[in-house]
Structures are given as C-alpha cells and as structure tokens.
Amino acid sequence: xxxxxxxxSHVSVSEGTPVLLRCxxxxxxxxxxxxxxxxxxxxxxxxxxxxxxxxxxKGINGFEAEFKKSETSFHLTKPSAHMSDAAExxxxxxxxxxxxxxFGTGTKLQVIP
Amino acid sequence: DAGVIQSPRHEVTEMGQEVTLRCKPISGHNSLFWYRxxxxxxxxxxxxxxNNVPIDDSGMPEDRFSAKMPNASFSTLKIQPSEPRDSAxxxxxxxxxxxxxxxxxGTRLLVL
Numbered sequence: 001x002x003x004x005x006x007x008x009s010h011v012s013v014s015e016g017t018p019v020l021l022r023c024x025x026x027x028x029x030x031x032x033x034x035x036x037x038x039x040x041x042x043x044x045x046x047x048x049x050x051x052x053x054x055x056x057x058k059g060i061n062g063f064e065a066e067f068k069k070s071e072t073s074f075h076l077t078k079p080s081a082h083m084s085d086a087a088e089x090x091x092x093x094x095x096x097x098x099x100x101x102x103f104g105t106g107t108k109l110q111v112i113p
Numbered sequence: 114d115a116g117v118i119q120s121p122r123h124e125v126t127e128m129g130q131e132v133t134l135r136c137k138p139i140s141g142h143n144s145l146f147w148y149r150x151x152x153x154x155x156x157x158x159x160x161x162x163x164n165n166v167p168i169d170d171s172g173m174p175e176d177r178f179s180a181k182m183p184n185a186s187f188s189t190l191k192i193q194p195s196e197p198r199d200s201a202x203x204x205x206x207x208x209x210x211x212x213x214x215x216x217x218x219g220t221r222l223l224v225l
Contacts (some may be wrong), residue, residue, distance in 0.1 A: 019183075027210045043216040043217060044206075049213055101158060101161070103158065105155050
C-alpha cells in the first residue's frame with residue numbers, strides 16, 4: 001500500500017523569498033517520487049523525480065527536492081520565488097507491481113509581488 | 114515527438130449523450146493513464162493500462178464510464194450516458210516502465 005500527503009493545500013510567499021512545499025509518503029516498496037506542476041488551464045509538467053539515485057534532486061526552473069527516507073519526506077524547495085512559479089504542485093509516488101501511481105491532493109502556490 | 118495527443122480539446126454536450134474522449138500515447142510507452150480533474154475532487158486516477166491491458170480500474174466512477182485500449186497507440190474513454198456531474202478536465206498520460214508520466218493537454222468536458 002502507498003499514500004501521499006501534501007501537508008499544505010495553499011502556500012503564499014512573496015516574490016524573491018524561499019519556497020517550501022511539503023510532501024510525506026508511505027510505501028511498502030522502494031518508491032519513485034515525483035513533483036509535477038500545473039499552471040492554470042494547462043496540463044501537468046514534470047518538475048523533478050527521484051528514483052533511488054542521489055537523494056537531492058534538481059529539477060527545472062530552480063526547484064529541487066530532497067528524499068529523506070527516515071522522515072518519509074520529499075519536500076520541494078526553491079531559494080527565490082518568481083511570479084511565474086504561481087501554480088499548483090503535485091507530489092506523486094509510484095511503486096510496486098505495475099508501478100501503482102498515487103497523486104497527492106496538490107498545493108496551490110501563490111506568489112505575491 | 115509530438116507528446117501525448119488528446120482529442121477533442123473541448124467538448125460541450127447535453128445530458129444523456131454519449132461522449133468519447135481519445136488519446137494517443139507517446140510512441141514506445143507501454144503504460145497509459147486516464148485522469149479526471151475537478152475543483153471539488155482534484156485529480157483522480159480513473160484507470161490505467163499496461164501493455165494495452167487494464168490493470169486498475171478502481172477509480173472509474175460507475176458503469177457509465179468505460180475505457181479501451183485496442184492497440185498500443187490509441188485509447189478511448191467513453192461516458193454513456195453523460196451527466197452534468199461528469200463535467201471536468203480529462204487528462205491522458207503515458208509512460209514507459211517505471212518512468213515519468215507525460216501528460217496530454219487535457220479535454221475540457223462540459224455536460225449541460
């Protein structure tokens with residue numbers, strides 16, 4: 001069994017300040033973990049993924065995430081928010097036979113000018 | 114590669130009508146996923162196929178929904194009869210084994 005919990009449904013930051021979007025997971029397998037971004041009225045785009053290589057994963061647009069097995073977390077961070085980062089972010093875990101996919105409920109990021 | 118292709122991009126229909134959504138996955142990908150997204154329920158996995166075989170359809174809401182994948186390059190999601198509560202954006206995604214899902218642009222469905 002596996003699950004994903006995104007701890008905040010909404011996060012608001014000022015432009016130029018750090019971003020932290022939190023994600024906790026549980027999995028009976030050795031999971032792969034992903035972050036996707038969805039801009040308004042758009043499809044989902046991959047930001048980054050962890051697949052058991054380096055625990056600190058760098059993605060597009062300056063985002064990165066750290067896989068912490070002891071904490072079962074995969075939080076998404078960015079040092080300095082940009083207005084274009086305003087979007088909804090989804091944490092995803094896959095694993096097990098047939099790569100069962102579980103999406104988190106999403107975190108809406110608001111960036112204040 | 115053209116990416117995942119979905120058609121139509123927008124569909125407006127009347128309650129009771131049949132709706133068919135289409136998806137062409139990325140060539141070489143062996144898994145295909147159908148999702149539904151609404152404001153109320155967020156993103157929901159409806160069904161996914163592996164090598165054209167339905168693996169998990171537990172997310173399909175009810176018998177009015179059906180999905181097929183007759184070959185590796187085409188899938189359909191059918192709603193018959195449609196109801197206003199089916200209004201949503203429907204996404205198709207594909208992936209190769211144990212890899213990233215690539216999402217199509219979605220079909221925005223409005224059932225009046």
